Amino acid sequence: MKETHIIKVGDLFLGGDWPVSIQTMWKDALPRFSSSGDAQLLDILEKLSSLKKLGCDIIRFAVPEISTAESLGMLAGLSPLPIVADIHFDWRIALRCMDFPIAKIRINPGNIGAEWKVREVVAKAKDKGIPIRIGINAGSLPRDLAMEQDVVSAAIKAAEREIELLESMSFNDIVVSLKMNQPDEVVRANEEFSLRYPYPLHLGVTEAGPLVAGIVRNTAALVPLLKKGIGATIRVSLSDTMEQEVIAGKEILACVGKGKHGIRIVSCPRCGRASFDTHAFVSRWMNRLYSLNADISIAVMGCIVNGPGEARQAALGITGAGNSVLIFKHGEIIRRVEKEQADIAFEEELESLLKDEINSN
Ligand code: SF4
Known part of the structure; x- marks a missing residue:
């Protein structure tokens, strides 16, 4: 070449x-x-x-x-x-x-x-x-x-x-x-x-x-x-x-290892155990997340069975848990809210995470 x-x-x-x-x-x-x-x-x-x-x-x-x-x-x-x-x-x-x-x-x-x-x-x-x-x-x-x-x-x-x-x-x-x-x-x-x-x-x-x-x-x-x-x-x-x-x-x-900084979205395909519509959440959030200037993983999981555990590497994640959703940071559950509040709570935790990232750099 x-x-x-x-x-x-x-x-x-x-x-x-x-x-x-x-x-x-x-x-x-x-x-x-x-x-x-x-x-x-x-x-x-x-x-x-x-x-x-x-x-x-x-x-x-x-x-x-x-x-x-x-x-x-x-x-x-x-x-x-x-x-x-x-x-x-x-x-x-x-x-x-x-x-x-x-x-x-x-x-x-x-x-x-x-x-x-x-x-x-x-x-x-x-x-x-x-x-x-x-x-x-x-x-x-x-x-x-x-x-x-x-x-x-x-x-x-x-x-x-x-x-x-x-x-x-x-x-x-x-x-x-x-x-x-x-x-x-x-x-x-x-x-x-x-x-x-x-x-x-x-x-x-x-x-x-x-x-x-x-x-x-x-x-x-x-x-x-x-x-x-x-x-x-x-x-x-x-x-x-x-x-x-x-x-x-x-x-x-x-x-191929030539990517610029940016978000990595980890999301589950959804199955019969899901109590949270991961597809809809990802499509609502995709452009917003890909526009963030931060090197972090975000997880979107359908159920508590595999949610925080499988997505332990993620800096921030959300998973279904019955009628609620759980928000977790680095595998640790930090918040539980009603499903209707999922987007608002996720936005708040995302903002706080981004602030932490900026302060640590
Ligand atoms: S995380 Fe839960 S809902 Fe999603 S695919 Fe795995 S078992 Fe199914």
Whole structure:
């Protein structure tokens, strides 16, 4: 594996020994904003702030029209996260986006068209100091490569062709992604690429599917690569929310020891012994817990039989006990409340735990 270049994306760095960053992609069309005080713009900024708190490092927006580029431009000047403009087909949209303080641009060589168009995009990116991600996708390879039997080799050829073009203009501010639907193909493509090129890789499985299938396929592809030190940034694409994509990304990084600080949720699957709905509690608390900036385990258990005992390692836990719930710290029961009071009591104990953590650091 070659040592990678380091690429600056907004206030982040990709490659080298920098931490692997987590990305997601905005799931809706961007509306036109009337002004910087537009209510829809403010809503999006608030959502971006909560995604950042959750652990998202970079956000990408599809820019299918010039008018969207104007909206993206307004956002880019205010966003708490580095913004990536995702461009397909029309190089003029890429040019317009770069009039604004975007952090990176993603182009798909399979559909931008004539070389001179790509050259115009590269010249402007160079002038503005904006990195380019060459985003190769098995589903939209350049026409002459799309018929090749081996999709991995076709994707690498597409990347090579584009890299040659960018390098011929002395442009090296490059990130590459090689996305396929099959995890083993993603692994092979990224391994082969990383042996030959020094450019940081953005990892992901394309069209990975709904929540469970998508997480399984992404984990199967990303874990072996990340373990080998391949991958500077990841996106777990899911037919689900951006929050789930970010949480899945955090969990995958944690599995390979590259996670940032953060909460670890231990929760039981629930069974006939449960007197407390762990599923509902976890889904109510998930985003809040994953947004906490603390290295602690939280346990959510359905019954007293296995609750505090099995979750002894947890800094804080909650478990069902008949009509009550018990709250425990480091395996010791500290409080019993009615089930209806579970959320309030848990919040109070969580706040107190976090204060203790801050004081002890
Ligand atoms: S903790 Fe209790 S409710 Fe949860 S799975 Fe174990 S035995 Fe069942």
